[in-house]
Amino acid sequence: MKKMLLVMSIALIFSACSKIKDEYIDRSAKYAVNWITAADSGSNTLASIYWNTTGHHFNNDNLGTTVRNDYWPEAHGLDVLVDAYQRTKNDMYKQRIYDFYEGVKAKNGGSFYNNYYDDMGWHGMAHLRALEATGDVRYEASSKDLWQWITAGWNDADGGGIPWNHENTTAGKSKGMPSNGPAAIIAARRWQKYGAAEVINGHNDLEWLSKIYNWMKENCVVQQSGRVYEQLNDTKGDFTYDVGTFIGAAVEYYKITGNKVYLNDAIKSADWATSTLVNSNNKVLSDWAEQEDHDVNLFKGIFVRYFTQLIRTKDVPDMTRKRYINFLKNSGQILWTTGTAKTPVVLFGYHWWAAPIGGKAALRAELSGAMLMEAMALLKKEGYTD
Template identity: 75%
Template sequence: MQKILLVAGAALILACGKIKDVYVDNSIKYNIDWTAAADSSSSSFVNVYWNSTKHHFNNDNFGTVNQFDYWPEAHGLDVLVDAYKRTGSTMYKDRISAFYEGVKAKNGGRFYNNYYDDMGWHGMAHLRAFEATGDARYETSARELWQWIAAGWNDFDGGGIPWNHENTDAGRSKGIPSNGPAAIIAARRWQKYGAAEIVNGLNNLQWLERIYNWMKEHRVVQQSGRVFEKLSDPKGDWTYNAGTYMGAALEYYYITGNKVYLNDAIKTADWATSTLINSNNKVLSDWAEQQDHDVNLFKGIFVRYLTLLIKNKDLPESNRKRYVYFLRNSAQILWTAGAVKSPVVLFGYHWWQAPTESKVALRTQISACTLMESLALLKSEGYVE
């Protein structure tokens, strides 16, 4: 493993002095094999970032371990699940299995965390891992995580689940990061377990209604679909917030068939794909992307839920084509201009610029791999030519 890390770093060092911002002419038709791109991206992700001794992900391609990097681990698990569902490879299944005890140990022997949003990412990923592999440990942890998250709801500022459980400003601070994942969990658990599961006196459909309505009333501009943290500050508009609100709306639509929720998802998708972008090349982008930063993972979360929206059978075809074009544009620019592909695949945090430093952070790699897996999935199901 160490040899792979050093070779990858050396290759980047050699390349970095020549790299500029590169823009791809999207009028050119690129003949990209998305399945092969996903294969090489996800296998490189495992080979370079997986800690084969401690069974969790390292923080970068040089083997750094950040003890408090809890929430990106959940998205790394999501990529493993994506790749396993696509390939059926035991390489991914074995790591999904090992992840459970490895990340649990890294987090102090349990999956409980001080931050409700961080537990939300794990709650979603663990349920997906259980459904993909049948590993009953993940069913148990997904249930425990959801119980801890639901316990965070309070009536301060009209309701909602706060950022963390402390009785401080942070403990009273509420937004989409903690409520979007919680709404998706409630919806998926309702679809899976029905009325049999009661948490803090409510069934999961009641939790979905409560959380979704709070988000829609407190963090969404109804006319435009804009999802915000602060109404007066567009620099608080993040791709992952738009993504999880879209995801919650879509799950609500699956359950109820009420077009109001599908239209909520569409409105936010239209707003995000026209606003949260690089104006030069129309690639998905958050304004604060930088070396080894939380924000670099946000785009991959948005991609996950836009992909689900594309696959919804009731989505108008005009919207579907536009969203497919948007994702394909971001992916082909990432693959042709934003990646170093030898000796392993490593990505830049701006999707139009290959890595400019020898270290590539975990968050950056996860986000890009999520996009590659998305294109492979959409290709396999006939949405991408």
């Protein structure tokens, strides 16, 4: 009897293990994604369905709506065009990058100048990338103009920092990560490109990087946890893009100096974000205020862009890198399998676990999804993931 019970127990254990194995195989098969195909589909949709062929800019959604000037999302659209062109060398993306310059400039009133320093920051980063990807010297001029306008916003209220816009220049008026995070990344990348030869508004780019980075770290980052606040005067606001640009700035500073203080800054904030700014049910990256056609829907894609740069940075511990890759892969798999409408065109949901309904997706959500797929395709190409 005991022998029979033992045999039955062993059989039950093997059966349970087999079920677990089968479920794992089924789950893996269900969520398997060809990242190259996914990136091609997302970026091609953005460059064709969302592109305004007359005005040479992006529409507000996939149905051709143009009711507002999406100045800052346009910059992220340019970033995705650069991603896709660098990955594929497809001349269609290069032509879009070329046409974007005059089209978006005209849409913005004949200049890339804007009243919001953070919005000019997104363009400053994207224009520099467009220059490096295509050699189009128009972007060299515009990226320098944008950088001059941004650094002119620095003032000594609150110990320094660049405000949100031109009206908010006094103490406690909306200084924080949105303007300073992109500015620090621009400073770092321009230093790496131009060195000490470039002096803007009284400082070279490394000096600007030091000023801006130190101000952010002191005023917007919780040193123990790595948490990053949206604004100096609001210590309750947490958004993925704020952490993303701080990570991006820290990574660039580390590239320049080799000082692991900056790499550790990036890792600490990445650890905080990947454990906190997620949906508790599926661990997918998420911002608390996501909703239909809202600015916040673009934030995740910005985080992904700079989080991916951290993954690709040398000296990141192997186990940490693997954990980050698995985190990003989970978001990508769930977005592609449950958060994407694939017919007649690829449309990404603003929640990455819920596909858009009604055949419509706003530009911001589409950009975030395309950024994630391009990031996964890049990691696949470089051998970081399968």
